Amino acid sequence: xxxxxxxxxxxxQPGASLTLSCAASGRAFSSHAMGWFxxxxxxxxxxVAAINWSSGATYYADSVKGRFTISRDNAxxxxxxxxxxxxxxxxxxxxxxxxxxxxxxxxxxxxxxxQGTQVTVSS
Numbered sequence: 001x002x003x004x005x006x007x008x009x010x011x012x013q014p015g016a017s018l019t020l021s022c023a024a025s026g027r028a029f030s031s032h033a034m035g036w037f038x039x040x041x042x043x044x045x046x047x048v049a050a051i052n053w054s055s056g057a058t059y060y061a062d063s064v065k066g067r068f069t070i071s072r073d074n075a076x077x078x079x080x081x082x083x084x085x086x087x088x089x090x091x092x093x094x095x096x097x098x099x100x101x102x103x104x105x106x107x108x109x110x111x112x113x114x115q116g117t118q119v120t121v122s123s
Contacts, residue, residue, distance in 0.1 A: 002026035002112040004096045009117030012086055016121070020081040022096030022114060029053045033103040034079045035110060036070060038092035038119075045095070049081060050103040059103055064090075086121045093118050 008020040022034070035050035049060045049070040058070050069082040079096060094117050097110035104110070 002098065004098060004112055004114035006094065006096045006114040006117040009094060009119045011120040011122065013123050014087060014121055016086050017082070017084045018086060018119060019083065020094055020096075020117060020119070022079040022081075024077045024079065024096075024098065029077065029098065032098050032100055034070075034072065035097045035099070035103070036079075036081045037095045037097055037107055037110075038090075039095070039116075040092040043092075045107045047105045047107070048094070050105075051079065052103055057103070059105075083119075086119075088121050091119060091121050 003025045005023045010018055012018055030053055032053050033050055034053060036048040037045050038048050039045040047061050048064055049068055051058045051070045051072055053072060067085045072079045096114040098112040099110040
């Protein structure tokens with residue numbers, strides 16, 4: 001049974017940095033793509049970043065490119081999302097997701113989801 005557990009969400013001021021973690025368990029993820037998505041109140045869930053577990057290739061939404069970095073630690077089976085220069089519009093619940101195969105941008109194409117972690121950027 002696949003389990004994804006996010007952590008690291010917090011209330012921070014604009015301009016601050018924060019790192020989210022997603023601990024994955026239940027299977028080998030070498031053939032998977034791992035993604036971070038976010039959902040703000042009243043908005044649809046949107047793609048943030050993704051990484052191909054085996055190759056390490058990464059992709060980012062334009063809104064976070066240059067500010068966020070996705071990475072993975074094979075030994076810990078954990079995916080990270082480093083967030084810098086946070087803005088109020090980054091406020092959302094952040095979800096970790098996994099799918100077999102390559103990276104996709106649509107949430108509907110991810111099979112496994114974590115419970116989410118709240119990130120609030122406010123002064």
